[in-house]
Amino acid sequence: MDFVTFQRAFQESGVIELHEVQKEFPDFHARRLSDWQAKNYIQKIINRFYRWTDQPLTEQLAFYTANRIYRDSYISLWSALSYYGLIPEGVYQTYSVSTHKTKSFSTPIGEWVYKHIKPTLFFGYRIERWNNKPLLIAEPEKALLDTIYLNTQWHNTTDIDALRINWAILAEIAQPNIIREYAEFYCNQRITELAHYLIQRMSDD
Structure with missing residues (x-):
């Protein structure tokens, strides 16, 4: 050919x-x-x-590539939080969650990190379009809960505050009832308590 x-x-x-x-x-x-x-x-x-090789290396291309090279995954964690403007830091790796095992790929054009979640937690993502192609990314509420869930060392509100969440943006783009509803699926008291704190801070700010 x-x-x-x-x-x-x-x-x-x-x-x-x-x-x-x-x-x-x-x-x-x-x-x-x-x-x-x-x-x-x-x-x-x-x-x-x-x-x-002549295609620009954009954030959307990185996200789409992440979806493609490891199936049954969606963009979440730090990448989704940064995408929504919820954290101040830039993110240089592309983070996803997947029903497959935890895995990472270091490539000439970037690094992709996948964290395992149970199949019952594979929800709460939206399908956006990039060049007329589907791109799966966590909703803001789910990105936060995935991040808390997978950082098992986080146990109190101080840990959440260390994220330096932009509460004004969170209140604008997220819904407290969605956070509450999604948190129930984790069946985890730590998640429930920290989700309650997220909701409280959204209303306070």
Whole structure:
């Protein structure tokens, strides 16, 4: 196969997956990808996943890539909190939660970290669009609860205050009843108590 044919078929793909290429072109030889890497047409992310080298490395592309390279995951934790403007710090890794095992990938274009959650907690995400492609990211309420849940060393309100949450933004984009409802699914007294504190601070501020 020549590169022009390949490019026409996948030019709208933010992430190129070898499985999809071989599905579209059953006689495709993976060695062609090595040739095109050498010519700087494409760049390898991890095994079986590639990107166009001339595509800007945006936050949306990082999020979409995170969704693609580790299935059954959605953006959450520090990445989602930063995306919504709820914490002041910039986040240089892309954090997700997944029903699969905890895993991380260090690649030439970034680092992706996945934290395991139980299948019963795989909810509370929204589907946004990036270049007409679905991008899964936690709702603000769920991003906060996922973060508290997975940081098991957090036990009191001082730990929550250390997050330096922008309470004004949280009150604007989140709903107390959603926090309360979602917290019940964790079946965890620590989560329930800290969720109550979130709700209290939202009303105080």
